[in-house]
């Protein structure tokens with residue numbers, strides 16, 4: 001799960017998907033395309049909305065997306081079109097490129113919609129993001145299990 005800062009959207013996506021995946025063979029992680037917040041825990045508003053839904057994301061630590069992630073993961077879900085461009089720019093070949101998917105295309109196929117960045121907004125933006133990611137992760141979990 002990839003966003004810009006790895007403190008708002010992708011930590012939520014990681015926590016939500018982990019809560020739905022019960023196979024120990026499935027490894028879920030998140031990263032940001034920028035390193036501004038590397039080593040930090042998720043934004044308190046993401047921690048809070050996840051907690052409201054029974055998910056604890058407080059021990060996650062932000063990290064930057066690395067080219068090696070292409071070797072470690074089968075699917076790379078990005079939150080918006082800007083993340084898509086930044087992640088695709090690191091792809092080494094067609095196989096890498098094919099791993100990268102806009103997460104909202106799982107619920108709105110082909111529409112290339114962005115998960116809005118809630119960082120500069122209020123708490124309602126985080127609830128909205130949570131709901132979108134929850135729906136998308138329901139589809140993802142069916143595909144990967």
Ligand code: 4NP
Pocket residue numbers: 003004005006007008009010032036117118119
């Ligand atoms: P995220 O949100 O990409 O969902 O983690 C952001 C977090 C921090 C910043 C931008 C977006 N920032 O500019 O610091």
